[in-house]
Amino acid sequence: MSPGDTRERILETAARLFHEQGYHATGIATILREAEVNSGSLYHFFPSKEDLLNAVLERYLDILRPAVMDHVENATSDPIERVWALFGKYRMGLEAMGCARGCPIGNLALEVGDAYPKARALIDRNLRQWSSVVQGWLDDAGERLPPDVDRSELADFILTVMEGAILQARAAGSLTPFDRSVSQLRGYFGRLVRPEAPTRKPSHVPDPRVG
Secondary structure (H helix, E strand, O other), X not given: OOHHHHHHHHHHHHHHHHHHHOOOOOOHHHHHHHHOOXXXXXXXXXXXXXXXXXXXXXXXXXXXXXXXXXXXXXXXXXXXXXXXXXXXXXXXXXXXXXXXXXXXXXXXXXXXXOOOHHHHHHHHHHHHHHHHHHHHHHHHOHHHOOOOOOHHHHHHHXXXXXXXXXXXXXXXOOOHHHHHHHHHHHHHHHHHOOOOOOOOOOOOOXXXXXX
């Protein structure tokens, strides 16, 4: 196994365990066992557990596009529908996990955000990046959104709904709070989004009987 492969295996394993168990509850010995590496390999790349945490958060920055957003963009070309496709993707993840675990970034924000300044900054970057991609979709919607709507603020609001919906679903052990939150956001968009302009017909349509 190459050094790059070893590092990636450690990161993948740590990310999974932090998501399943939490950062503080995950011991280095567990990471070593699950990743099937020795301590020398781990500490070669990550001198401390905090360094490993920061690397996991940097990895999330790298994989957001290929793991989440690219799939959504490939699913539909409609920029507004991409918002709902994104919620659908997270819903499927919640359903597959029985509404356990929640959002890995959101979980770490609650657990370590106050104690580790660098991790806190990386968590914020992850959330900003997510919101920035969604803002790009809203920008692409053009005149379907009123001109006085701040796309950046709306993207942040969508993020707030997403994180809050996931948190409530996890607490309830049910998809119902998630679905209710999405339903309210859909209703808001229904009042906000303008229908696409119909294709204009030519002002004069020749009579086919006249030749």
